Every structure is written in C-alpha cells, then in structure tokens.
Amino acid sequence: MKMEANLKQSNWTRRDAVLVFAIILGLTSVVMTSHWIDARRPPVDPALEEERLYVNGQSAKRLSFGFNGLLADWYWMRSLQYVGRKIISLRSDVPLDDLGSLNLKLLAPLLDTSTALDPQFIEPYEYAAVVLPSIDVNEAIRITKKGIDANPLAWRLYHQLGYIYWQQRDFKNAGEIYGRGAEIPGAPAWMEAMKARMAVEGGSRGTAREIYLRMYEQAGDDQVKDMARRRLLQLDSLDQRDLIRNELSAYSNKTGHCPTSWREIEVLLRASRFQVDASGAPLDPSGTPYRLVKNGCDTDLDPKSEVPYK
Amino acid sequence: MSRKRTVKTVAATRLENPESPTRAAAWRRIAAIARNAFREAVRDRVLYNLVLFVLLLIVGAIFLGELSGGQERKVIVDLGLSAMLLFGVFISIFVGVGLVYKEIERRTVYAIFSKPIGRGEFLLGKYLGLCLTLFVNVVVMGAGVSLALVYVRRGWDPLALRIWPAILLIYVELMILTGVALLFSSFSSPALSALLTFFLFLIGHFSADLKNLATSMGSTGARWLFGALYYLLPNLANYSYITPAAHGQTPDATNVLAALLYAVIYISMILASATLIFSRRNFK
Numbered sequence: 110m111k112m113e114a115n116l117k118q119s120n121w122t123r124r125d126a127v128l129v130f131a132i133i134l135g136l137t138s139v140v141m142t143s144h145w146i147d148a149r150r151p152p153v154d155p156a157l158e159e160e161r162l163y164v165n166g167q168s169a170k171r172l173s174f175g176f177n178g179l180l181a182d183w184y185w186m187r188s189l190q191y192v193g194r195k196i197i198s199l200r201s202d203v204p205l206d207d208l209g210s211l212n213l214k215l216l217a218p219l220l221d222t223s224t225a226l227d228p229q230f231i232e233p234y235e236y237a238a239v240v241l242p243s244i245d246v247n248e249a250i251r252i253t254k255k256g257i258d259a260n261p262l263a264w265r266l267y268h269q270l271g272y273i274y275w276q277q278r279d280f281k282n283a284g285e286i287y288g289r290g291a292e293i294p295g296a297p298a299w300m301e302a303m304k305a306r307m308a309v310e311g312g313s314r315g316t317a318r319e320i321y322l323r324m325y326e327q328a329g330d331d332q333v334k335d336m337a338r339r340r341l342l343q344l345d346s347l348d349q350r351d352l353i354r355n356e357l358s359a360y361s362n363k364t365g366h367c368p369t370s371w372r373e374i375e376v377l378l379r380a381s382r383f384q385v386d387a388s389g390a391p392l393d394p395s396g397t398p399y400r401l402v403k404n405g406c407d408t409d410l411d412p413k414s415e416v417p418y419k
Numbered sequence: 420m421s422r423k424r425t426v427k428t429v430a431a432t433r434l435e436n437p438e439s440p441t442r443a444a445a446w447r448r449i450a451a452i453a454r455n456a457f458r459e460a461v462r463d464r465v466l467y468n469l470v471l472f473v474l475l476l477i478v479g480a481i482f483l484g485e486l487s488g489g490q491e492r493k494v495i496v497d498l499g500l501s502a503m504l505l506f507g508v509f510i511s512i513f514v515g516v517g518l519v520y521k522e523i524e525r526r527t528v529y530a531i532f533s534k535p536i537g538r539g540e541f542l543l544g545k546y547l548g549l550c551l552t553l554f555v556n557v558v559v560m561g562a563g564v565s566l567a568l569v570y571v572r573r574g575w576d577p578l579a580l581r582i583w584p585a586i587l588l589i590y591v592e593l594m595i596l597t598g599v600a601l602l603f604s605s606f607s608s609p610a611l612s613a614l615l616t617f618f619l620f621l622i623g624h625f626s627a628d629l630k631n632l633a634t635s636m637g638s639t640g641a642r643w644l645f646g647a648l649y650y651l652l653p654n655l656a657n658y659s660y661i662t663p664a665a666h667g668q669t670p671d672a673t674n675v676l677a678a679l680l681y682a683v684i685y686i687s688m689i690l691a692s693a694t695l696i697f698s699r700r701n702f703k
Contacts (some may be wrong), residue, residue, distance in 0.1 A: 178662030191574040
C-alpha cells in the first residue's frame with residue numbers, strides 16, 4: 110500500500126515498474142543467450158577465412174559513392190588486423206619482413222584494394238614493400254610501382270622499391286631505382302649516394318645499415334619503424350658477434366681450449382668495449398647476454414633476445 | 420529641366436519594372452517561410468544528430484590511433500567528413516521530402532496560400548529553410564572535426580583549416596540533393612520521393628561511368644540515352660573531395676568556382692521545375 114503510494118508520488122505506475130523489470134530481464138537474457146550461442150559456435154573454416162575478396166579495388170571504388178577514403182582506411186585497418194591476428198596465433202616473435210610462413214595470402218589483395226580506393230595513401234604501399242616480399246615478391250613490386258605511378262613525387266616509394274630489389278640482391282635495379290628517386294625535387298642527398306653504393310657494395314653490411322637507418326627515419330608506420338630498428342640491432346649484433354668470435358679464437362689459440370665460461374675472457378671483452386653482465390657475459394644491442402655455444406668455441410643470441418635471429 | 424527628367428526617369432522605371440517594390444516584399448515572405456522551416460526542423464530535433472556525430476568523433480579520436488597504425492589524422496578526416504555527408508544526405512532526403520507533404524497533410528497549405536504568397540515563393544522559402552538547417556549542421560560538424568584533429572595532434576594542426584574547402588563542397592552537394600528531394604516531393608508521396616532522391620544520390624556518384632557507357636556503347640540510341648542521363652542527372656562526383664582533403668590537399672579555386680556555378684545552375688533548374696509542377700497541383 111505504502112509502495113503504491115510512493116510509486117504514484119513519483120509518477121511511476123506499477124505497470125512502468127513491470128516494464129522496466131522486463132527490459133532489464135530481457136537485456137540479461139540476450140547477453141546470456143549470446144554467450145551460449147558463441148560458446149557452441151563451430152570454429153570458422155580456415156579456408157573460408159582466407160577466401161579471396163569478392164570485390165576488387167576498382168569495383169570497390171565505384172561502389173563507394175564518394176566514401177572511398179573511408180573505405181580505404183577500413184581496408185588498411187583490416188590489413189593490419191589480419192597480419193596482427195596471424196602473428197598472435199603464431200605465439201612467437203617474428204620480424205615484420207619475414208612473415209612468409211604465416212600464409213598471408215589475403216594481404217596483397219587487401220593492400221591493393223586500399224590503395225585502389227585511395228591512390229595517395231602512402232602507408233599501405235610502404236607496408237606492402239616491407240611485408241609482402243617474403244610472401245609474394247612480384248605483388249610487392251607491382252603494388253609499390255602502382256604507388257609510384259599514382260604519386261610520382263613521393264621519393265619515399267622509390268626508396269621502398271629499391272629496398273625490395275636490394276633484398277632480392279638485384280643491386281642493378283635497386284641502384285637504378287635509387288637514382289630515379291634521387292632526381293625527384295626534394296629527395297634527400299643520400300638517395301644519390303645509395304645509387305652509387307648499390308653499384309659498388311650492394312651486399313655489404315654498411316649498405317644494409319644505411320637502408321634500415323633511412324627506413325627508420327622516414328617510415329610513417331610504427332610497425333615498419335620498429336622492424337627497421339630491430340634490423341639495425343641485428344646488424345650491430347652481427348658486428349659484435351664477429352668481434353666476440355675473434356676474441357674466442359684468440360683465446361683458444363693462446364690456451365689450446367675454448368673458454369668454459371664468459372668469465373675467462375671478460376677482460377678481453379671489456380678491452381674491446383663490450384658491455385658485460387654480472388656473469389661476465391657480453392650484452393647484445395638489446396641488452397640480453399650472448400650465449401656460449403659449441404663447447405665455448407662460438408657465440409649466439411639468446412632466444413629471449415629482441416634481436417631477430419634471421 | 421533636370422527635375423522633370425528625374426521624375427520622368429522614376430516613373431519610366433516603375434512602368435518598365437512594375438514588380439520592383441513587390442520584389443522586396445516577396446523576399447521578405449520567402450525569408451519568413453525559410454525561418455519557419457528552420458524553426459520546424461529544430462523543433463523536430465533534426466539537429467540532435469550532432470550529438471551522435473560528436474560521440475562518433477570522440478570514439479574515433481580515442482581509439483583509431485591504435486587501430487590505424489598511426490594514421491588517426493587521415494582516418495578522423497575521412498570518418499568525420501563521410502559522416503557529415505551521410506548525415507546530411509539523410510537530413511536532405513527525409514526532411515526534404517516532408518517539407519511540402521506535411522503542409523498538405525496538415526492542410527496548413529490552405530492557410531498559407533490564402534495569403535498573398537506565391538507557390539514558387541513557398542517552395543523557395545522551404546528550400547532555403549532546410550539549407551539553413553544543413554548549414555548549421557555542417558558548420559558544427561566541421562568545427563567538431565577540426566577540434567578532433569587539434570586534440571589528436573595535441574596542438575595546432577594545419578589540416579584543421581585545410582578541410583574546409585571540402586566541407587564547402589559537401590554542403591553544396593547537400594544543397595543539390597535537397598533541391599532534388601523538394602522536386603520529387605512536389606508531385607510524389609514522401610516514401611517514393613525519398614527512394615527516388617536516394618537513387619539519384621547513388622547515380623550522381625556514378626556519373627563518370629554513365630559517360631564511359633555513353634562513349635563505349637555500340638548503338639546510337641544507347642549512346643544518346645546514356646549521354647542524356649549524364650548531363651541530366653546531377654554530377655555529384657564534382658563535390659567528392661573528402662579523400663584528397665584527408666591528405667591535406669585543397670581543391671583548385673577554379674574547380675571550386677566551376678562546381679559552385681554548376682550547383683547554382685542545377686539548383687535553379689530544379690526549383691524552377693518544382694515550381695512549375697507545384698503551381699499546377701490541385702490540393703482538393
């Protein structure tokens with residue numbers, strides 16, 4: 110009786126209360142039913158997940174009714190999610206430029222569609238130049254060339270195309286592309302230097318360091334930047350490992366055996382300006398100690414290190 | 420002599436242009452109808468869509484950075500301007516088709532036309548009223564996108580200014596679409612008018628394909644048909660500048676002026692057609 114009086118006072122009737130209760134009950138039931146259905150949903154067929162895109166770039170552009178920029182962003186984000194999901198499912202750390210084992214066959218069509226919808230969107234071309242060569246090098250070259258055709262003044266794309274050719278050890282084409290990029294107004298002077306470098310020492314670590322350094326400086330995409338940073342760490346680590354091997358070899362020549370622990374050559378390593386940890390082990394560029402392998406006659410990266418193995 | 424000439428000139432002008440004093444009154448009547456159409460739109464809570472738009476932008480500004488790989492500025496412009504166009508299209512269509520129909524349905528049209536108001540004035544006033552609503556809508560949304568860009572950049576972003584020519588073009592596109600909606604609603608039911616206007620919006624973005632079809636067709640008849648459709652239907656692709664705007668590009672001034680001229684001509688033509696049809700309509 111009292112409750113009824115209260116309800117009337119606040120302009121709420123018993124019927125309103127019942128309706129609110131029904132709405133809350135309904136919402137709870139919807140959430141529970143959705144959970145139940147999701148839990149019993151059969152796993153998605155991987156073949157269906159990797160099904161080719163129904164609409165190609167040009168058709169998508171026609172059907173976008175002026176919303177092509179937004180659609181290009183959606184395809185771009187879909188590309189990133191696609192690669193991200195595959196990397197997460199692998200449960201191990203792989204560099205962005207070595208994703209060949211992930212079966213990313215939808216990546217090229219996704220990036221192609223994104224760039225067809227918005228030909229001036231530079232980031233998908235850069236992403237294609239970095240990620241696609243390990244999956245489908247011809248597609249990587251085609252998409253990057255498409256980017257150059259659509260953006261003839263974007264010298265960064267010449268750098269990316271030169272990078273693809275350099276990776277394939279096609280130093281002649283790489284040098285030619287760097288040379289063409291260097292002619293673009295506003296292109297940095299190092300593009301011309303890179304052309305000369307490709308002709309003389311295309312396969313050297315110095316050239317690789319220069320390429321990744323420039324990529325790190327110029328990349329607009331954070332993932333590409335991170336990949337370049339890790340490749341630079343790897344190059345530093347390769348130099349360090351050469352030095353450590355020299356020290357190990359000098360030690361074994363002097364003593365007739367390889368060291369059983371880092372402590373035995375700690376002084377030599379410190380003299381070569383290596384940073385060492387408490388056990389005397391030298392640290393790689395990411396700060397992780399190197400391991401002694403082959404009974405102390407060689408050194409290698411720790412599997413936990415951030416430095417890429419390949 | 421001089422005084423005589425002056426009196427004669429004024430009298431002659433009045434004789435040659437007997438409507439000149441009434442023209443000002445006509446514009447006052449149009450302005451009154453436009454004001455009322457704007458008030459009606461505000462009363463109908465049309466501007467509430469701005470709340471949804473602001474929410475969309477806030478969510479976009481916060482979460483898109485993570486999803487887009489550092490491309491949040493481009494995505495905010497694409498998302499903001501596309502939403503502006505889409506919301507504007509829905510307002511143009513759904514409010515535009517009801518502008519005339521509601522007056523007929525409520526029989527207020529009899530009260531209006533019992534006063535010295537021409538049917539053309541009525542249509543023009545309604546049209547300008549909805550254009551004013553869209554103008555407020557577009558300006559607030561544009562300011563929202565600019566603020567979102569400043570927020571994302573944590574400081575001044577030149578893109579916040581560079582998007583405004585594209586916003587102007589979106590507004591002009593919406594003005595054309597409103598005219599089309601008004602034209603259809605002058606002789607058809609709201610549902611059919613909405614459908615036809617929406618189709619015209621879609622076809623308007625296919626105009627390049629219509630021209631290609633016209634040139635590639637084998638038969639002369641088909642060539643003529645698609646050629647005629649290309650020129651007859653509004654070429655809304657002229658106003659699609661969202662994607663370049665997201666890259667910080669501004670349209671060429673000559674192109675903008677040409678697009679504005681096209682819009683003025685097209686809208687005048689549509690409103691003239693609407694007036695022609697509406698003035699022959701029997702409300703019994």
